[in-house]
Structure formats: C-alpha cells, structure tokens
Amino acid sequence: MNLIELYDTLSLPENDNKVFNAIPIPEFPNFRIAIDFEGNAVLLLSVSKRIKDLSLKNFRLKYLQLEQNLECRIYENDSFILQTFTVVTFRCSDRNLQEYFLRISETLVSTIGQKPTQQQVIDSLKKFVEVFKTLTDSPTNTINGLWAELFLIENSSNPKSVINYWHNLPEEKFDFNAGLERIEVKSSSNFERKHIFSAEQLNPPSDTQVLIASIFLKQHNSGMNIQQLLESISKKVNYDFETTDKLNSIVFRTL
Structure with a gap:
C-alpha cells in the first residue's frame, strides 16, 4: 500500500x-x-x-x-x-x-x-x-533539529534500534535515551559549534554516558529533505510497522 x-x-x-x-x-x-x-x-x-x-x-x-x-x-x-x-x-x-x-x-x-x-x-x-x-507552523531551528536527528538515524548502523530509543516528545531532555547511554543532537547552520544546553543535559546522572552529535547544516538543492530521509530510513528498517509508525508520529509531533 x-x-x-x-x-x-x-x-x-x-x-x-x-x-x-x-x-x-x-x-x-x-x-x-x-x-x-x-x-x-x-x-x-x-x-x-x-x-x-x-x-x-x-x-x-x-x-x-x-x-x-x-x-x-x-x-x-x-x-x-x-x-x-x-x-x-x-x-x-x-x-x-x-x-x-x-x-x-x-x-x-x-x-x-x-x-x-x-x-x-x-x-x-x-x-x-x-x-x-500539535501540527503548526514550525520555526527554522525546529526543522533543522529534526533534520539532524533523522540524519543521525539514517546514518546509524542500526536505525531500528536508534528509533527505539528516540524521544517520544520533543521536550524530553535527551534526543536518544537508552538508559545509561544517551545522545543529544545539536545542529548549526552557521558552521560554529556553539550550542545551548539545559542544566539537566550538562549534569546527567553520574553513571550515564552522554554523547553530543554536533552536525553542520547547509541548504542545497541536491540535498536530502526530511521526506527523503524518512523514506530512506523506512526502507532500511524494511518498512516495519511499529518502527515506521513511531518514526512518522514523532516527525508530526515535532512539526
């Protein structure tokens, strides 16, 4: 279908x-x-x-x-x-x-x-x-952040597992949370690694490991858009129903 x-x-x-x-x-x-x-x-x-x-x-x-x-x-x-x-x-x-x-x-x-x-x-x-x-007009920084998170998923060795640990709500403290291991994705369109972090992100529990994925973005006519990233990810997870359902739902909540 x-x-x-x-x-x-x-x-x-x-x-x-x-x-x-x-x-x-x-x-x-x-x-x-x-x-x-x-x-x-x-x-x-x-x-x-x-x-x-x-x-x-x-x-x-x-x-x-x-x-x-x-x-x-x-x-x-x-x-x-x-x-x-x-x-x-x-x-x-x-x-x-x-x-x-x-x-x-x-x-x-x-x-x-x-x-x-x-x-x-x-x-x-x-x-x-x-x-x-929750679907409203989204500011550019929200779109950039979503694109960066999808880019990380698409380029991971196990997209299905990464999606499983992806936040259900954009307001959660970390973008990806596997308990003791967490990833926070930051994007920049001005090619400067200057990012804003919350106090919780800077002070995680002592037994956790937090990785920061800092991604530079630049708009280009031949670049991948969000829809193309979604299609690529869906293909990599073999269009698994539960995985693609979560993937699409989070995108909508973010937008």
Whole structure:
C-alpha cells in the first residue's frame, strides 16, 4: 500500500466542489484515497455495520478536518456513486506535509483493518487526530533539529534500534535515551559549534554516558529533505510497522 503513489494518480474534480475523485485502496475495499476540488488529500473511511447513535464529533484543526457519516458523491471508474463515509481532509498544499499525512494514513488504514466496526474506526481516529493537534507552523531551528536527528538515524548502523530509543516528545531532555547511554543532537547552520544546553543535559546522572552529535547544516538543492530521509530510513528498517509508525508520529509531533 502506497497512498502517495495512489494520490498522485488522481486529477482534480472538474468544476464541482461537492465531488471527490477517488480510488479504492488495494486490499481495503471499504476505504478510498481521494482528492477534492482544492487539491487536498482526502481519506474516505467506511464501515461494514454502522451504528446510528454512535458517532465521532466533527471538527477542524489547522490542517485537518474530520466529518463523520457524510454522504459523498464520488467519481470513480468513469462513473459517479453516492456512499456514506467518514471524511478526513488534510487542508494543506505543502507537498512534504501532504506526504506525511498520507504516510500516517497508511498506518491508520492498516490498524483499522479490512472490515472495521464503527467503534474501531472511532477509536483509531482518536489516536490519529492526536498526532495532528500539535501540527503548526514550525520555526527554522525546529526543522533543522529534526533534520539532524533523522540524519543521525539514517546514518546509524542500526536505525531500528536508534528509533527505539528516540524521544517520544520533543521536550524530553535527551534526543536518544537508552538508559545509561544517551545522545543529544545539536545542529548549526552557521558552521560554529556553539550550542545551548539545559542544566539537566550538562549534569546527567553520574553513571550515564552522554554523547553530543554536533552536525553542520547547509541548504542545497541536491540535498536530502526530511521526506527523503524518512523514506530512506523506512526502507532500511524494511518498512516495519511499529518502527515506521513511531518514526512518522514523532516527525508530526515535532512539526
């Protein structure tokens, strides 16, 4: 399942803001990846047995909109169909963020399974939505720091193990924590090894070993971006479900 590739095959609906162009997700006939008239990526979820009095409240975040039990008009296989879906729309034209959304959607679809109940969809969507609640405009230093951490993971001899010790929250004291061994990643775009440390980072427990990875960054048209680093890391861990799920979730929380 590659939702990015599926999404890229879709064209905009013609002059109709109430129609989605959609394509079924292979092996998951109840789900569609779609595009709306604004070019937004849309995930359409359906359940085999709907419970009328059980629903998830509709809402809209900065980039994410969720509408429950919505009757949709879909153009699919050269014809129009009407069907009821839970509609998850990612309202952002930034290509990198769109690809993150589609990657996280792959995890969601795999978690829900082929014939989900209404309750299973709701429970999975609650976790899915939490990932996007912290997604805001990120300052450059946050992007640089994230890139440096991904660069370290991508260049490690055992990316899966390193991801296992990666912080779940950006606010944690060390970027990578394996108990007695810890790594703090610092990045610099001015080619000076001048970094800011917290008191906890400078005074770790006496029985721990802390390594500082100081990485110089310079923007270049032919350099790897965050999306390319993610793809390379995912490939190196053989697209392991739990590992890539954590990888993508941390990226979203950081951004």
